[in-house]
Amino acid sequence: MAPGQYSADPVKHxxxxxxxxxxxxxxKYGGGVxxxxxxxxxxxxxxxYKDVCRLKKVGKYTIMGASGEFSDFQYISDMLDELDDQDFLHEDNCHMGPHEYSSYIGRVMYNRRSKMNPLYNQFVIAGKKDGKSMLSFVDHQGTYFEEDYIATGFGSYLAMPILRNEWRADLTLEEAKAMVVKCLKVCFYRDxxxxxxxxxxxCDGETQSISDPITMDHFWGHxxxxxKRLEQTSRGTADTW
Structure with a gap:
């Protein structure tokens, strides 16, 4: 745009x-996701903002979590609520599951990316329908894939090594919870x-639940x-002269 000219479009952030x-x-764990x-x-x-819920129940068989821009997550949440209402109004006793919601979110994200106005989120979509567990990842470019375990954001560096070493397909719910707590505790220390x-x-195919906030124990008294920093510096350089 030439100097002195103004765009007719509103300012966007x-x-x-x-x-x-x-x-x-x-x-995934033995009984669900x-x-x-x-x-x-x-x-x-x-x-x-320290009391924000970034998890959401979607339909009857799906749950999701989002990292990235929180307002974009709210926008997608409103779209999914409208989609769920439309699904209900059909009254055909056929309900959308995690595969359908993942595909929908992936198309929305790719559409916005193609318009050069992406929604800045990484989504983890999970659910269990007809006895089959499903876990998928969708990012702000519309990239979509399914896996047995997923981590977004900085957790893709900090938590993935733990998941690769310790994840098993036959984990119980309590073992799975203990593992995610371990992963998020590492992220808390390092991120x-x-x-x-x-x-x-x-989500176990019959019920969906989001727990109340849990406070993790942590230790900083090493x-x-x-x-004192000066003592550490002096001790570290004492033998170098």
Whole structure:
């Protein structure tokens, strides 16, 4: 645009994520699927909103979690609620499941990406229908794939090694919960956008549930961390002269 000219379009801020959520962990276990994330929505780098739910029940057989821009997650949530209402009004006793919702979200994300105005989210969509568990990932470009365990955001670096080493297809619900707590605790220690209050959503094909917030234990009293910085520096350089 030439200097001095103005666009007729309104000013948009959709390309600059402001309020964002961090890691989401998803995995299959012996009886269904599970998704977990913390309750923090950061305003830039400030830990501003500490009681935010980034998990959602969708339809009768599906749950989902989102990292990234929280307002875009709210936008997608409203679209899914409308889609669920339309599904209900058909009254054909045929309900959408996790495959259908994953495909829908993937097409929406790709459409917005193609318009150069993406929704800045990474979604974990999970569910169990007709006895089959399903876990999928969709990002802001519309990339879609299915896996046995998934981590978004910084958790794709910090949590995935734990999941690769410890995940089994026959995990019990309690073992799966313990594993996601372990993953999110590592993220809390290593990721400045993570928080120690988490929620866990489960779906076993008959019921969907989102837990109340759970506060994870943590420990910061390591002796090396408590020493004065000058003493650490002096001790570390004493033998170099």
């Amino acid at each position: 959709t390309l600059s994520p402001i309020v964002t959520g961090a890691t989401v962990i998803g995995m 599970l998704i977990a994330c913390d309750t923090l929505a950061s305003y830039g780098s400030q830990a501003r 400045c956008r993570a928080y120690n209050k988490i929620q866990i959503a489960t 002796s090396l961390w408590l020493e």
